[in-house]
Amino acid sequence: MKIKFTPAENLPDNQIEVEVRAAALNDEVLELLGKLKAIDSSTAIFPIKLEDKTRIVNEADIIAIEVNRPNLIFYVSGDQYISKGNLKSCLDSLNRDFIQVSKYGVININKLVSLEASFSGNMIALLANNVKINVSRRYLVDLKERLGM
Template structure:
């Protein structure tokens, strides 16, 4: 991949332009930039009667079961009543991706992806968790991973 840095003083302070031939390369670049700029922020998650401060980059995956959300981090599993859509909105990051109606994952924490039955995929995360990717999200995940 050929890269080039061009300084354009006519751009606004918060403006960056990236030119790529394919959406896959663009998505990967945005994911890397996003990881280094916004994922260092903390997120307050209410669990029982306390608020836990979790660094966004420590979140591996999250899944809803029986109206409770379990957020898996590098160190712990946090159970909360927060909704998956509320969590995704708070994360607002290219690094995190919804992969089913009830699950999301941090694409930087994927160890490997394996085929499953009926067109689904299984993502094996760096902490050993398995996350099911429904057929509806398979193409989006492949695009984000560049595969």
């Protein structure tokens, strides 16, 4: 691997642009891109709109989001925040570390501890801080794919 720094003239001082060049898009390139994305998303913040204020959290601290109509429950490093909103729009705002596991739940894949069998072919995702989220059969294929299973 060859690493080179080139100053960019038209870039603001607080912005970094990284370009990865290779002969082909292979596993090594994909792994490198994943690591760069993780570095970029490790400082990403996410606003959770509460009843009387907006709580700002690091995306990396969000364990899971669950629908409890009409509310969303955000599980964040030992805390729970209840907010109004739409699960789909939350998922669209979050980085690639988040995956939908049911019609009513999204998990941070980095906080996944284990998967356990449940009834009727569903699974239960056991996450950090003892958070449990149901994984429906419909979304299980995507989750297993992301986990490399």
